[in-house]
Amino acid sequence: MLINTDEISAIDQELNTKQPKQIIKYALDKFDNIAISFSGAEDVVLIDLALKAKKDIHVFSLDTGRLHPETYAFIETVRKHYNIDIELVSPKAELLEPFVKEKGLFSFFEDGHTECCGVRKIEPLKRKLSTAQAWITGQRKDQSPGTRQSIPVFQQDTAFKGIDEALYKFNPLANWSSEDVWNYIKMFDVPYNPLHQTGFISIGCQPCTRPVLPNQHEREGRWWWENEGGKECGLHATNIISKS
Amino acid sequence: MLINTDEISAIDQELNTKQPKQIIKYALDKFDNIAISFSGAEDVVLIDLALKAKKDIHVFSLDTGRLHPETYAFIETVRKHYNIDIELVSPKAELLEPFVKEKGLFSFFEDGHTECCGVRKIEPLKRKLSTAQAWITGQRKDQSPGTRQSIPVFQQDTAFKGIDEALYKFNPLANWSSEDVWNYIKMFDVPYNPLHQTGFISIGCQPCTRPVLPNQHEREGRWWWENEGGKECGLHATNIISKS
Amino acid sequence: MLINTDEISAIDQELNTKQPKQIIKYALDKFDNIAISFSGAEDVVLIDLALKAKKDIHVFSLDTGRLHPETYAFIETVRKHYNIDIELVSPKAELLEPFVKEKGLFSFFEDGHTECCGVRKIEPLKRKLSTAQAWITGQRKDQSPGTRQSIPVFQQDTAFKGIDEALYKFNPLANWSSEDVWNYIKMFDVPYNPLHQTGFISIGCQPCTRPVLPNQHEREGRWWWENEGGKECGLHATNIISKS
Amino acid sequence: MLINTDEISAIDQELNTKQPKQIIKYALDKFDNIAISFSGAEDVVLIDLALKAKKDIHVFSLDTGRLHPETYAFIETVRKHYNIDIELVSPKAELLEPFVKEKGLFSFFEDGHTECCGVRKIEPLKRKLSTAQAWITGQRKDQSPGTRQSIPVFQQDTAFKGIDEALYKFNPLANWSSEDVWNYIKMFDVPYNPLHQTGFISIGCQPCTRPVLPNQHEREGRWWWENEGGKECGLHATNIISKS
Numbered sequence: 001m002l003i004n005t006d007e008i009s010a011i012d013q014e015l016n017t018k019q020p021k022q023i024i025k026y027a028l029d030k031f032d033n034i035a036i037s038f039s040g041a042e043d044v045v046l047i048d049l050a051l052k053a054k055k056d057i058h059v060f061s062l063d064t065g066r067l068h069p070e071t072y073a074f075i076e077t078v079r080k081h082y083n084i085d086i087e088l089v090s091p092k093a094e095l096l097e098p099f100v101k102e103k104g105l106f107s108f109f110e111d112g113h114t115e116c117c118g119v120r121k122i123e124p125l126k127r128k129l130s131t132a133q134a135w136i137t138g139q140r141k142d143q144s145p146g147t148r149q150s151i152p153v154f155q156q157d158t159a160f161k162g163i164d165e166a167l168y169k170f171n172p173l174a175n176w177s178s179e180d181v182w183n184y185i186k187m188f189d190v191p192y193n194p195l196h197q198t199g200f201i202s203i204g205c206q207p208c209t210r211p212v213l214p215n216q217h218e219r220e221g222r223w224w225w226e227n228e229g230g231k232e233c234g235l236h237a238t239n240i241i242s243k244s
Numbered sequence: 245m246l247i248n249t250d251e252i253s254a255i256d257q258e259l260n261t262k263q264p265k266q267i268i269k270y271a272l273d274k275f276d277n278i279a280i281s282f283s284g285a286e287d288v289v290l291i292d293l294a295l296k297a298k299k300d301i302h303v304f305s306l307d308t309g310r311l312h313p314e315t316y317a318f319i320e321t322v323r324k325h326y327n328i329d330i331e332l333v334s335p336k337a338e339l340l341e342p343f344v345k346e347k348g349l350f351s352f353f354e355d356g357h358t359e360c361c362g363v364r365k366i367e368p369l370k371r372k373l374s375t376a377q378a379w380i381t382g383q384r385k386d387q388s389p390g391t392r393q394s395i396p397v398f399q400q401d402t403a404f405k406g407i408d409e410a411l412y413k414f415n416p417l418a419n420w421s422s423e424d425v426w427n428y429i430k431m432f433d434v435p436y437n438p439l440h441q442t443g444f445i446s447i448g449c450q451p452c453t454r455p456v457l458p459n460q461h462e463r464e465g466r467w468w469w470e471n472e473g474g475k476e477c478g479l480h481a482t483n484i485i486s487k488s
Numbered sequence: 489m490l491i492n493t494d495e496i497s498a499i500d501q502e503l504n505t506k507q508p509k510q511i512i513k514y515a516l517d518k519f520d521n522i523a524i525s526f527s528g529a530e531d532v533v534l535i536d537l538a539l540k541a542k543k544d545i546h547v548f549s550l551d552t553g554r555l556h557p558e559t560y561a562f563i564e565t566v567r568k569h570y571n572i573d574i575e576l577v578s579p580k581a582e583l584l585e586p587f588v589k590e591k592g593l594f595s596f597f598e599d600g601h602t603e604c605c606g607v608r609k610i611e612p613l614k615r616k617l618s619t620a621q622a623w624i625t626g627q628r629k630d631q632s633p634g635t636r637q638s639i640p641v642f643q644q645d646t647a648f649k650g651i652d653e654a655l656y657k658f659n660p661l662a663n664w665s666s667e668d669v670w671n672y673i674k675m676f677d678v679p680y681n682p683l684h685q686t687g688f689i690s691i692g693c694q695p696c697t698r699p700v701l702p703n704q705h706e707r708e709g710r711w712w713w714e715n716e717g718g719k720e721c722g723l724h725a726t727n728i729i730s731k732s
Numbered sequence: 733m734l735i736n737t738d739e740i741s742a743i744d745q746e747l748n749t750k751q752p753k754q755i756i757k758y759a760l761d762k763f764d765n766i767a768i769s770f771s772g773a774e775d776v777v778l779i780d781l782a783l784k785a786k787k788d789i790h791v792f793s794l795d796t797g798r799l800h801p802e803t804y805a806f807i808e809t810v811r812k813h814y815n816i817d818i819e820l821v822s823p824k825a826e827l828l829e830p831f832v833k834e835k836g837l838f839s840f841f842e843d844g845h846t847e848c849c850g851v852r853k854i855e856p857l858k859r860k861l862s863t864a865q866a867w868i869t870g871q872r873k874d875q876s877p878g879t880r881q882s883i884p885v886f887q888q889d890t891a892f893k894g895i896d897e898a899l900y901k902f903n904p905l906a907n908w909s910s911e912d913v914w915n916y917i918k919m920f921d922v923p924y925n926p927l928h929q930t931g932f933i934s935i936g937c938q939p940c941t942r943p944v945l946p947n948q949h950e951r952e953g954r955w956w957w958e959n960e961g962g963k964e965c966g967l968h969a970t971n972i973i974s975k976s
Contacts, residue, residue: 065822072837075837087833088828090797090823090828178458178459182460196443211442214462215427330592340576340578341577451557666946684945685945686931687931701929704914
């Protein structure tokens with residue numbers, strides 16, 4: 001399915017005033033082959049919302065091999081709670097082994113997280129998305145002061161290619177705040193990662209995530225040794241591209 | 245020193261537009277015998293501010309015997325960082341022993357925190373305040389939806405008696421938000437309780453404090469098994485009285 | 489009741505070949521007013537054994553105000569599991585307050601644990617023992633290479649005075665090894681302090697106890713910044729006296 | 733290099749009376765292409781000993797993707813401390829992904845650890861060993877009551893194939909006790925996994941390892957939900973084969 005730029009704008013504009021639940025329903029109706037990306041954090045609400053719209057959904061997570069033990073346990077909790085499959089995409093041994101042999105397990109603290117994210121997140125994601133027409137993410141405008149302020153609800157994903165070459169991306173939570181997400185979690189008794197009970201807001205790989213102090217922005221808990229404002233792992237590369 | 249109701253109102257009104265630093269300076273100038281109450285949490289900014297106004301300050305904490313190990317360590321950190329004495333007021337063995345023998349160490353989960361706070365916090369505080377003319381606390385309006393919304397900057401403390409019978413109370417942070425406090429802590433490299441790095445916002449006794457989830461109000465981490473809205477240990481009983 | 493030295497030796501010699509259960513039964517039969525000392529660690533087996541011999545026992549612990557949160561919780565677990573009173577003896581505020589005001593909360597790291605143990609353990613123990621004829625402890629020969637190798641099963645406690653001036657002391661576990669104690673705990677499903685699951689063997693006050701590495705002696709986890717060989721808090725001062 | 737059964741026995745018998753350091757020296761001299769297996773636990777002494785015998789050693793670990801964060805950090809500590817490369821062998825994405833999609837991340841608790849160990853440990857090890865003539869392991873007789881009591885110092889590894897088909901295996905610590913290993917670590921200030929400070933003795937994958945209580949055997953901390961006596965992941969399959 002190919003959607004031209006004008007149509008994309010029109011769809012985005014229309015969905016932009018809708019609730020996440022309606023956006024997800026639209027997405028699941030429009031594309032047969034659409035995957036929901038689940039990070040092991042508060043984007044669990046995507047799964048909860050999607051299952052209210054459709055029984056048979058397709059969920060995947062990136063298992064970088066460096067997630068917190070609590071996150072692995074939480075992914076299993078979600079799998080059992082909703083009785084769904086969760087596809088865990090893993091890095092390729094043939095890329096990971098030479099990288100780690102040369103640079104060790106914590107090179108990101110020395111020369112930045114791009115190389116490690118490339119092997120552990122981007123290659124597996126690319127591989128995964130190449131089998132789909134579209135994907136659904138938990139991105140929100142309020143998550144990152146530098147890179148996520150103008151996230152659309154619907155867009156073409158120019159950073160990756162799908163099964164039909166073009167790939168589309170829905171961000172149903174774009175206009176929700178962190179508070180909206182947590183109100184939803186509490187109201188509907190959605191299971192959540194227990195790390196959220198120990199000061200973690202944003203959750204990614206274990207060595208690259210830390211709890212934040214009261215009143216700190218959640219993004220201060222990610223890649224804190226690097227510059228402010230451009231903290232993206234590359235999953236959502238269009239955010240960075242669109243800024244230039 | 246006896247201050248009549250009209251004067252109290254006038255002082256409060258005047259101080260209400262001032263910055264915490266000015267309020268503390270006023271307090272330390274007005275009363276020779278004035279004690280700063282330090283809870284082991286973010287009210288450490290009171291100490292930092294007070295030392296900018298006066299070298300010789302008088303700080304006390306309530307050592308209930310049930311604080312977190314991290315809080316005991318933090319109190320010591322503060323003592324050494326600022327090179328000050330911190331008076332730790334302890335419960336009386338003759339009150340504590342029969343109470344614990346009869347009811348065990350966790351009776352508050354069954355019949356409320358009032359009795360335990362009475363023995364471990366209120367009696368020691370009463371004893372301590374009976375030797376002072378006035379005290380300074382870290383109370384803020386934004387701390388408690390139910391009980392702290394109308395905290396004045398200056399007031400008579402009608403719940404306790406001072407050395408001259410009447411006792412006065414300053415709340416220099418009344419108009420600051422949690423964000424203001426944390427901006428101050430970060431800007432001036434004020435030491436903070438490491439529990440704040442693991443999801444704790446409000447910090448009291450170990451069994452009666454817990455971390456809060458993202459976007460939860462800090463007071464949800466205190467006496468969470470009891471009703472909302474009236475969560476005070478009795479230190480600031482005037483907050484509750486003034487509501488009736 | 490006054491027991492002369494020869495009798496003491498004879499009783500000790502007779503009991504020395506008996507099992508802990510028989511020793512405890514003897515002790516509880518011989519003295520009406522006899523207290524069992526419970527530290528919140530593996531000496532919980534004393535309570536388990538005593539209740540098999542007699543329904544109405546008298547148990548106390550020293551609540552120094554600095555125990556681990558896990559130990560407070562464990563003491564409550566024991567209280568409820570066996571449905572017994574546990575008397576918690578606390579330090580006197582009038583001794584504790586000036587000590588902590590002058591030296592802070594961690595003076596033991598600088599000038600040794602004697603002063604702090606004096607205020608938080610010895611004075612309360614002395615007060616408690618002055619109301620009893622005899623006491624039962626969990627001391628074992630294998631606990632301390634320097635001070636406990638010749639612990640008798642029965643002895644006069646010359647370090648403290650009882651209600652009748654003379655005070656007697658039973659150490660029913662003297663000849664048991666750590667392994668014996670743990671076999672008992674596992675065989676009879678005796679509740680144990682959860683700290684034992686995180687590397688702690690010997691458990692005392694939180695700042696003065698730490699887990700030990702595999703194959704380290706348990707006493708290396710106590711007052712580790714001080715010299716080997718004399719690690720006693722004074723509860724069992726006769727151990728040190730008897731060495732000179 | 734092909735060594736016949738009689739020679740193997742003779743070498744084993746000779747080395748059996750030697751110290752680990754001599755055994756390792758012999759191994760490194762005899763085989764050019766010999767790899768040291770490092771699990772991230774106390775077998776770090778193998779690395780320490782090997783570097784005393786030869787500058788240029790070849791070390792590898794199995795990165796199952798489920799190690800403790802502390803173990804990843806420790807592997808990096810060892811890499812930097814000794815300034816050596818550590819090759820981390822990873823599971824193949826094409827084996828891991830279908831297994832996890834079908835059974836989730838914790839299937840071992842339901843149908844045993846064999847399948848997960850197969851994908852995460854055995855296949856990568858097999859791949860790794862197929863490039864070597866011989867390997868050196870940290871196995872000890874005292875580690876496992878059921879499976880390791882008759883570990884030789886030198887043996888043919890019939891469970892795996894090496895670069896020349898036949899594969900040989902040295903177990904230089906076979907005759908050392910846990911106490912010997914820890915005495916060595918402390919005497920030579922060898923870095924150790926910080927998990928050993930929290931009650932862990934044996935350390936493997938995070939979900940399948942737990943601390944043990946005082947006086948429990950270290951193997952009780954591994955795959956505790958399965959039967960006693962046969963706790964091997966398959967790395968040392970000859971131990972199980974040789975029992976039948």
